[in-house]
Amino acid sequence: MSGGGEGALLSVGGLAKRFGGLAALDGVSFELGAGEMVALIGPNGAGKTTCFNLLNGQLRADAGSARLKGRELLGLAPHAIWRLGVGRTFQIPATFASMSVRENLQVALLSRARRLGALVAPAGEAFRDQADALLARVGLLAEAGRNCGVLSHGDLKRVELAVALVGEPELLLMDEPTAGAAPGERFRLMELVEVIVAERAIGVLFTEHDMDVVFGHARRVLVLDRGRLIAEGAPEAVRADPRVRAIYLGAAAGRG
Amino acid sequence: MLDFLVVQFLTGLAGACSLFLVAAGLSLIFGVTRVVNFAHGALYMLGAYFAYALIARLGAGPLGFWAGLALAALAVGALGAGLEATLLRRLYGSPELFQLLATFGVALIAEDAVLWLFGPEELVGPRAPGLGGSVRLLGHQLPEYDLFLLALGPAVLGLLWLMLHRTRFGVLVRAATEDRDMVGALGVDQAWLFTAVFAIGAALAGLGGALAIPRSAAHAAMDVEVIVEAFVVVVVGGMGSVLGAFLAAVLIAELHAFGIVLFPDLTLVLVFLVMAVVLVLRPQGLLGRAEGIAREGPAERASLAPPRRGIGPGWAALALLLLGAPLLLGEYHLGVLTEILIFALFAASLHFLVGIGGLVSFGHAAYFGLGAYAAALAAKALGWGLGPALLLAPAAALVGGLVLGWFCVRLSGIYLAMLTLAFAQILFAVAFQWSALTGGDNGILGVWPPAWAAGGARFYYLALALVAAALFLLRRIVFAPFGYALRAARDSALRAEAIGIDVIRWRWLAFALAGGFAGLAGGLYAFFKGSVFPAALGVPISLDGLVMLLLGGVGTLSGPLLGALAYKLLQIGIATATDFWRLYLGLVIVGLVLAFPHGLGGFLAGLGGHRRGAPGRGG
Ligand SMILES: Nc1ncnc2c1ncn2[C@@H]1O[C@H](COP(=O)(O)OP(=O)(O)O)[C@@H](O)[C@H]1O
Ligand SMILES: [Mg+2]
Numbered sequence: 001m002s003g004g005g006e007g008a009l010l011s012v013g014g015l016a017k018r019f020g021g022l023a024a025l026d027g028v029s030f031e032l033g034a035g036e037m038v039a040l041i042g043p044n045g046a047g048k049t050t051c052f053n054l055l056n057g058q059l060r061a062d063a064g065s066a067r068l069k070g071r072e073l074l075g076l077a078p079h080a081i082w083r084l085g086v087g088r089t090f091q092i093p094a095t096f097a098s099m100s101v102r103e104n105l106q107v108a109l110l111s112r113a114r115r116l117g118a119l120v121a122p123a124g125e126a127f128r129d130q131a132d133a134l135l136a137r138v139g140l141l142a143e144a145g146r147n148c149g150v151l152s153h154g155d156l157k158r159v160e161l162a163v164a165l166v167g168e169p170e171l172l173l174m175d176e177p178t179a180g181a182a183p184g185e186r187f188r189l190m191e192l193v194e195v196i197v198a199e200r201a202i203g204v205l206f207t208e209h210d211m212d213v214v215f216g217h218a219r220r221v222l223v224l225d226r227g228r229l230i231a232e233g234a235p236e237a238v239r240a241d242p243r244v245r246a247i248y249l250g251a252a253a254g255r256g
Numbered sequence: 257m258l259d260f261l262v263v264q265f266l267t268g269l270a271g272a273c274s275l276f277l278v279a280a281g282l283s284l285i286f287g288v289t290r291v292v293n294f295a296h297g298a299l300y301m302l303g304a305y306f307a308y309a310l311i312a313r314l315g316a317g318p319l320g321f322w323a324g325l326a327l328a329a330l331a332v333g334a335l336g337a338g339l340e341a342t343l344l345r346r347l348y349g350s351p352e353l354f355q356l357l358a359t360f361g362v363a364l365i366a367e368d369a370v371l372w373l374f375g376p377e378e379l380v381g382p383r384a385p386g387l388g389g390s391v392r393l394l395g396h397q398l399p400e401y402d403l404f405l406l407a408l409g410p411a412v413l414g415l416l417w418l419m420l421h422r423t424r425f426g427v428l429v430r431a432a433t434e435d436r437d438m439v440g441a442l443g444v445d446q447a448w449l450f451t452a453v454f455a456i457g458a459a460l461a462g463l464g465g466a467l468a469i470p471r472s473a474a475h476a477a478m479d480v481e482v483i484v485e486a487f488v489v490v491v492v493g494g495m496g497s498v499l500g501a502f503l504a505a506v507l508i509a510e511l512h513a514f515g516i517v518l519f520p521d522l523t524l525v526l527v528f529l530v531m532a533v534v535l536v537l538r539p540q541g542l543l544g545r546a547e548g549i550a551r552e553g554p555a556e557r558a559s560l561a562p563p564r565r566g567i568g569p570g571w572a573a574l575a576l577l578l579l580g581a582p583l584l585l586g587e588y589h590l591g592v593l594t595e596i597l598i599f600a601l602f603a604a605s606l607h608f609l610v611g612i613g614g615l616v617s618f619g620h621a622a623y624f625g626l627g628a629y630a631a632a633l634a635a636k637a638l639g640w641g642l643g644p645a646l647l648l649a650p651a652a653a654l655v656g657g658l659v660l661g662w663f664c665v666r667l668s669g670i671y672l673a674m675l676t677l678a679f680a681q682i683l684f685a686v687a688f689q690w691s692a693l694t695g696g697d698n699g700i701l702g703v704w705p706p707a708w709a710a711g712g713a714r715f716y717y718l719a720l721a722l723v724a725a726a727l728f729l730l731r732r733i734v735f736a737p738f739g740y741a742l743r744a745a746r747d748s749a750l751r752a753e754a755i756g757i758d759v760i761r762w763r764w765l766a767f768a769l770a771g772g773f774a775g776l777a778g779g780l781y782a783f784f785k786g787s788v789f790p791a792a793l794g795v796p797i798s799l800d801g802l803v804m805l806l807l808g809g810v811g812t813l814s815g816p817l818l819g820a821l822a823y824k825l826l827q828i829g830i831a832t833a834t835d836f837w838r839l840y841l842g843l844v845i846v847g848l849v850l851a852f853p854h855g856l857g858g859f860l861a862g863l864g865g866h867r868r869g870a871p872g873r874g875g
Contacts, residue, residue, distance in 0.1 A: 056754060057753075058750065058753070058754075077753070077758070078753035078754055079753050079754075079755075079756045079757055079758045079759075082753075082754060082755060082756040083756055087754075088754045090750065090751070090754075094748040094750045094751035094754070095747075095748065095751060096743065096744045096747040096748055096751065096752075097747050097748070098743060098746075098747050099740070099743065099744070099747070103740065106740070107737075107740050107741065107744045107755070107757075108755040108756075110737045110740065110741075111741070111755050111756045111757050112755075112756065115737050116737045116738060116740070116741040116757065116762070117737070117738060117741075117765075118736050118737040118738060119732070119733050119736050119738050120729075120732050120733070120736050121736055121737070122732075122735050122736060123735060123736055123737040123739070123740045124735065126737065163751070163755060164754075166755065167755065167756065
């Protein structure tokens with residue numbers, strides 16, 4: 001099953017976004033099923049991050065629809081979309097730099113419990129065990145007391161994953177989850193994601209520049225070029241697609 | 257009627273000229289360097305004084321007059337270049353707050369320098385030779401000089417446009433305005449570009465000031481008047497847009513020209529209302545570029561260790577000292593200490609917004625003043641006792657924070673700062689002009705506490721108890737989930753939204769809470785002084801609070817308290833030692849910013865060895 005049909009977790013149709021004269025996303029449609037890992041690839045500037053920003057409400061779409069189990073996401077604020085079960089990690093890690101790793105998770109856990117409005121009770125002890133359990137899961141327990149502002153890039157990516165899991169998402173959007181990590185680290189991180197996805201039947205949409213990671217972990221690959229989906233299918237089929245080859249050979253020099 | 261409208265419109269256009277020159281300079285500088293130059297009003301003022309002095313030297317003939325104006329502008333331009341090269345260049349990596357305070361310090365220095373060099377009396381400049389008369393237009397007299405200004409504004413706009421679009425320098429300026437990183441990538445010598453832009457911006461301000469003297473006298477407060485208006489113009493026009501500055505200058509000047517006829521008492525309110533409406537409808541200003549997803553800029557971050565249990569020996573000693581103070585201090589010094597306590601609460605409430613919430617407010621006096629007026633009106637107009645009046649003070653300010661904050665939290669960064677300033681100025685204007693309620697300039701007098709709280713020691717203990725309780729509560733809030741939510745939104749609004757935090761809503765509540773605490777400080781201040789004047793809502797009070805944060809650093813919760821102590825002692829110490837307290841205060845601020853570009857608190861924390869590895873440079 002390739003995520004199609006009635007039971008799709010996420011179905012995106014005609015998604016479009018312009019920045020001034022530039023069509024960053026130009027009528028993109030695809031579907032994604034529960035428990036499925038799908039890679040969104042394409043050269044720099046293809047519109048991958050923009051696609052994520054539209055799906056989690058960071059940016060407002062010009063046209064199109066994006067339904068999570070039938071529920072329209074477009075038009076909602078990011079915090080509302082998160083409550084519907086969409087987790088997100090960022091291309092440039094976004095964590096709370098003045099807080100410890102554990103506190104980053106505690107804030108997310110407090111948010112899920114809708115307890116951030118509490119004015120007097122100290123937050124330091126709240127959900128400590130749950131936070132530590134999640135940190136253990138992503139292999140960061142040893143760093144729990146350290147400040148996010150001083151963490152390495154690879155560790156920050158793990159914090160991002162742990163934080164995104166707090167919401168018990170049904171859909172996980174991961175923007176270049178392994179960028180900046182060492183090669184061995186990349187596979188370990190993606191294997192971890194794969195295990196979690198299998199456990200909880202989460203749907204994952206991820207972007208990735210490392211083709212070995214893409215072909216090693218994606219069940220299906222979507223290829224984006226200048227805002228349009230130009231190919232879609234199983235990794236092997238996509239790899240053989242001449243249009244994809246043309247883009248990747250042509251764009252190889254432009255990658256930063 | 258139509259004739260009158262036309263003439264009034266032309267007068268407005270003439271008035272727009274100086275304002276446009278100042279605002280265009282401010283906007284150019286901001287566009288390239290991302291520094292909001294508070295000293296820009298001072299540069300305008302110096303332009304006026306320099307022109308006056310130069311014309312007095314060169315003679316008021318045609319050559320002397322025009323050469324005087326041009327030389328004044330050049331001199332101010334050179335001063336601007338010097339300012340950039342010696343001071344601002346060191347602060348480009350610092351938090352916005354520090355850049356603002358540094359330029360504010362320069363403005364203070366300039367004010368006293370002008371007083372010292374030229375004396376306190378107003379200086380009426382000479383008329384422009386050949387343009388001293390007036391022409392008859394539609395049955396009304398229009399000064400020739402106004403016609404000259406009317407033509408000069410668009411002419412300068414045209415020249416700036418040519419410079420920006422037809423020269424290589426202009427291409428660089430525009431590129432830097434649109435994307436600062438790009439200039440670095442192009443391999444341009446950034447230092448040179450920044451100095452040049454600062455010089456041009458300063459020269460424009462100087463020219464604006466010089467051109468103003470035939471119309472209105474030069475005086476040592478003209479810098480504040482013009483800087484507030486220039487901020488309005490730049491914000492309404494769009495930061496970095498010269499054409500926007502022109503349109504907004506015309507808009508504001510016309511509001512003045514017609515407002516003075518229609519609502520003579522409300523022109524100030526009108527101007528700021530227009531600004532508030534523009535900002536809410538079009539946050540980037542008329543011609544400003546909308547920022548995409550906010551870039552998370554440098555900010556001094558309070559990286560707070562969770563509270564320890566129990567009271568440390570330092571705090572216990574401090575508590576003992578404060579409790580015993582009435583035994584040790586005389587009436588006067590106890591009064592000073594009471595004032596310090598009140599301002600410590602004010603500074604802490606501002607710190608809650610700025611340090612914890614990352615929301616730099618330039619108008620925190622709004623809530624201080626609301627509290628002060630609420631308490632005074634409750635006591636005098638409603639005949640309430642001290643207790644209820646001191647309850648009403650924070651309540652009124654909290655409601656004020658809810659109302660004004662609702663608008664403010666929709667903006668961010670410098671736009672937010674400007675909107676807070678605008679709201680405070682609106683309240684100031686209301687307090688000033690609604691004399692039936694507020695007594696206007698005469699204020700509300702005789703707001704004394706009842707006998708049980710009257711007198712140095714009793715009122716001191718009352719203030720100590722309330723301030724200590726409020727600070728304790730504020731501290732609890734900072735370490736409660738709400739405080740974490742605020743810090744989360746400050747550290748990364750993107751991430752906060754992506755984990756379900758409704759950033760706008762929490763920031764809104766933060767405004768209200770900070771307002772409430774500031775309101776309590778204001779209420780206490782009203783009873784402490786026995787009176788309230790519009791100055792309680794004024795820009796200086798807002799700035800005092802910011803300087804306290806600068807002195808104490810925003811990295812710790814005790815920072816603002818230390819800052820309030822240091823600032824008040826400095827202010828009192830300098831004021832008793834010299835007439836030129838602004839000069840010394842300005843020097844202290846500039847010196848401190850240069851010595852500790854990331855805050856005194858951060859520096860002290862660094863000395864103490866930070867266990868948690870505070871983020872940021874230099875910590
Ligand atoms: N906020 C924005 N404002 C203007 N242009 C943008 C913005 N975000 C992205 N773009 C442009 O949209 C295009 C797609 O960008 P992006 O989605 O980041 O690509 P990718 O993630 O595939 O590298 C690029 O040309 C980029 O410059
Ligand atoms: Mg991207």
